[in-house]
Structures are given as structure tokens and as C-alpha cells.
Amino acid sequence: xxxxxxxxxxxxxxxxxxxxxxxxxxxxxxxxxxxxxxxxxxxxxxxxxxxxxxxxxxxxxxxxxxxxxxxxxxxxxxxxxxxxxxxxxxxxxxxxxxxxxxxxxxxxxxxxxxxxxxxxxxxxxxxxxxxxxxxxxxxxxxxxxxxxxxxxxxxxxxxxxxxxxxxxxxxxxx
Amino acid sequence: xxxxxxxxxxxxxxxxxxxxxxxxxxxxxxxxxxxxxxxxxxxxxxxxxxxxxxxxxxxxxxxxxxxxxxxxxxxxxxxxxxxxxxxxxxxxxxxxxxxxxxxxxxxxxxxxxxxxxxxxxxxxxxxxxxxxxxxxxxxxxxxxxxxxxxxxxxxxxxxxxxxxxxxxxxxxxxxxxxxxxxxxxxxxxxxxxxxxxxxxxxxxxxxxxxxxxxxxxxxxx
Numbered sequence: 001x002x003x004x005x006x007x008x009x010x011x012x013x014x015x016x017x018x019x020x021x022x023x024x025x026x027x028x029x030x031x032x033x034x035x036x037x038x039x040x041x042x043x044x045x046x047x048x049x050x051x052x053x054x055x056x057x058x059x060x061x062x063x064x065x066x067x068x069x070x071x072x073x074x075x076x077x078x079x080x081x082x083x084x085x086x087x088x089x090x091x092x093x094x095x096x097x098x099x100x101x102x103x104x105x106x107x108x109x110x111x112x113x114x115x116x117x118x119x120x121x122x123x124x125x126x127x128x129x130x131x132x133x134x135x136x137x138x139x140x141x142x143x144x145x146x147x148x149x150x151x152x153x154x155x156x157x158x159x160x161x162x163x164x165x166x167x168x169x170x171x172x173x174x
Numbered sequence: 175x176x177x178x179x180x181x182x183x184x185x186x187x188x189x190x191x192x193x194x195x196x197x198x199x200x201x202x203x204x205x206x207x208x209x210x211x212x213x214x215x216x217x218x219x220x221x222x223x224x225x226x227x228x229x230x231x232x233x234x235x236x237x238x239x240x241x242x243x244x245x246x247x248x249x250x251x252x253x254x255x256x257x258x259x260x261x262x263x264x265x266x267x268x269x270x271x272x273x274x275x276x277x278x279x280x281x282x283x284x285x286x287x288x289x290x291x292x293x294x295x296x297x298x299x300x301x302x303x304x305x306x307x308x309x310x311x312x313x314x315x316x317x318x319x320x321x322x323x324x325x326x327x328x329x330x331x332x333x334x335x336x337x338x339x340x341x342x343x344x345x346x347x348x349x350x351x352x353x354x355x356x357x358x359x360x361x362x363x364x365x366x367x368x369x370x371x372x373x374x375x376x377x378x379x380x381x382x383x384x385x386x387x388x389x390x391x392x393x394x395x
Contacts, residue, residue: 027225048233109216133221155184158210166209
């Protein structure tokens with residue numbers, strides 16, 4: 001069933017359609033929330049909150065905008081709420097954030113640890129681009145940032161990750 | 175040694191054909207391209223690693239159910255407290271007179287229905303003639319309900335989630351009541367008390383459907 005029909009069924013109050021939406025987006029949302037928040041429990045809380053917001057406001061969704069963009073924007077807001085509760089800035093600047101530690105010359109390259117070592121904005125842009133396969137324009141919509149900002153973030157993220165990958169003596173840990 | 179052509183290509187400042195031509199002779203760019211392909215393939219592989227959250231859906235369902243219960247409870251509260259709940263209360267205002275009317279109608283209905291019938295014996299059992307009259311009345315209600323359902327149920331599907339859940343739960347509660355009465359009456363059809371409950375439940379359902387049909391959603395601002 002195509003997404004338009006599922007959303008229409010949700011808007012008509014069909015509870016089974018909510019389940020379909022949940023099953024379709026549960027994993028991408030959890031993956032993204034986990035990369036932003038770093039802890040599985042927090043990621044689950046963010047995803048739960050995001051789905052509740054989406055279901056409560058399904059009638060506010062306007063056709064024409066991409067549903068996944070709408071979903072991820074809500075998810076990111078839920079993640080930022082959790083970060084705010086933890087006392088961290090909402091959307092840190094690439095230049096000013098203290099980077100998480102990624103051990104130099106590790107004997108193996110761990111992609112998750114490498115992504116987690118990126119500054120927040122770079123990390124979100126890279127995950128949406130490379131893992132969830134969003135277009136750069138869609139990422140800009142999700143984050144409400146300019147296309148230029150998103151492009152720069154993705155390029156810098158890739159450059160840093162390529163550096164870490166080349167620095168890890170080419171051994172790759174899944 | 176360094177070469178920035180790969181970054182130029184990534185930024186769209188070079189076409190792929192131009193970059194490919196350059197990369198044939200540039201080892202640095204070949205290496206960067208190779209690393210980039212590996213990186214992107216590793217990143218994509220993350221999408222294949224499932225994250226197990228077996229309780230998540232049931233928690234979401236439970237939260238929706240709790241919210242629905244809360245919103246139902248708000249219907250019977252007096253709508254006097256100002257503040258954040260005001261818009262929601264305002265939306266429920268049309269239900270309050272309907273609920274009051276429902277209670278009055280249910281009371282009067284039961285009173286007149288049973289007054290019109292022959293008085294049940296003190297044992298609580300209906301006489302044959304009285305039973306026939308009650309059954310006729312119930313059939314009338316069932317027919318009216320079926321008629322209303324044809325119009326009201328499609329309308330319910332078009333309501334927003336809160337209102338839809340509210341009406342759906344209300345109707346489900348009444349249906350459960352009707353079912354319990356019918357089950358009890360299967361064993362004891364002349365029981366006046368159960369007949370009275372059944373009639374009241376049928377009246378409730380008819381009123382709820384009529385209320386749903388007359389409900390006009392507020393335009394969101």
C-alpha cells in the first residue's frame with residue numbers, strides 16, 4: 001500500500017494504519033535517535049515521543065511535503081528535548097563543540113564509534129545522508145538549515161571519517 | 175602531497191567525467207575515492223543492523239489509550255478551569271449538553287417504557303404481554319440504531335484522532351453493555367431488570383450516534 005493511502009487511513013482514524021506507519025519507520029527513527037543521543041533507552045524515549053506527536057497531529061500533516069521529512073523533523077525535536085533535559089545545547093555549532101574521543105590508530109575501524117565522534121550537526125547530516133539515504137535538500141528541510149550548511153556538514157563529516165578510516169590501518173570492524 | 179580535486183568534485187565544482195579523467199592519473203584521488211566508497215558502504219550497512227525495542231509499540235499504544243481515557247474523563251468535569259486545557263475543553267463543549275440530554279432521555283425513556291407496559295410481577299419477571307411490548311420497543315431501537323450507524327460510522331472515521339477515539343470508546347462501552355444484557359437474557363428472557371438495562375443501553379447508543387452525527391468539528395486555527 002502506498003504511503004499516501006496509509007496516511008489518509010490514519011487521518012480517517014484507522015488504528016491499523018498507525019501500526020503500519022510505526023513498522024515502516026521504527027528502525028530508521030531508532031537508528032537516527034541512537035546516533036544523536038548515544039543511549040538506547042533515550043533513543044526509545046525519543047522515538048516513542050515522536051510517534052505520539054505524529055499520531056496526535058496526523059491531521060496537521062499537509063500532503064505535498066514528504067512524510068519522512070515530516071517524521072524526522074519531529075524526531076529531531078524530540079531528541080533535542082532530551083538533550084535539553086540533559087543540559088546540552090540544542091544544535092551545536094560544528095566549530096565550537098568538544099568532540100567525543102575517537103582513539104587514533106585503532107587497530108580496527110568501527111563505523112559507529114567513528115560517526116559518534118563527529119560533532120552533532122555533522123553527525124546528524126551524515127547519518128541522514130549516508131545511512132538513511134536522504135537527499136541533501138530533504139536534510140535541509142528536516143533541520144531547517146540552508147542547503148549550503150548541510151552540504152558543508154556532509155562533506156566535512158565524510159572527510160573526517162575518511163581520515164579515520166585511512167588511519168585505522170584498513171582493518172574494519174563490523 | 176595533497177590534491178583537492180576530490181573535494182571539488184564532491185562539492186559539485188567538477189563533473190564526474192572531469193574528475194574521472196583526473197583520477198586516472200592521481201593516486202591521491204583514487205585513494206580518496208576508494209575510501210569514500212568503503213565508507214558509504216559501511217554506513218549503509220548500519221541500516222541492516224536491527225535495533226530491538228520489543229516494548230516500544232505497546233508503550234505507544236498504552237500512552238494513546240491513557241490519553242484517550244484522560245480526554246474522556248474531561249468530558250464530565252465542569253469546564254471552568256482556564257488555561258492550557260481550554261481549547262480541548264472548548265472542543266468537547268458540544269458533548270456536555272448532549273450528555274445531559276442523554277441522561278434525561280434515558281431516565282424518561284425507561285420510566286415511560288415501563289409505565290406503558292403491564293406491571294411486572296413482584297418477582298421481577300415480565301408477563302408475556304409485557305415482554306412482547308418490551309421486545310417490540312427494543313426492535314424499534316435496534317432499527318433506529320442501524321439506520322443511524324450507516325451515517326454516523328463513516329463520519330466517525332473522518333474525525334480527528336481524539337474525537338474518534340472518544341466516540342469509538344463510548345460506543346464500544348455501550349456495545350459491551352448490550353452484549354452482556356443479551357447474553358443474560360438468552361438464559362432468562364423475562365427478567366425485567368435486565369430488560370430495563372438493555373433498553374437503557376439501546377437508548378444510550380441511539381443518543382450517542384445522534385450526537386456523533388450532529389457533532390461539528392471546530393476549525394483549527
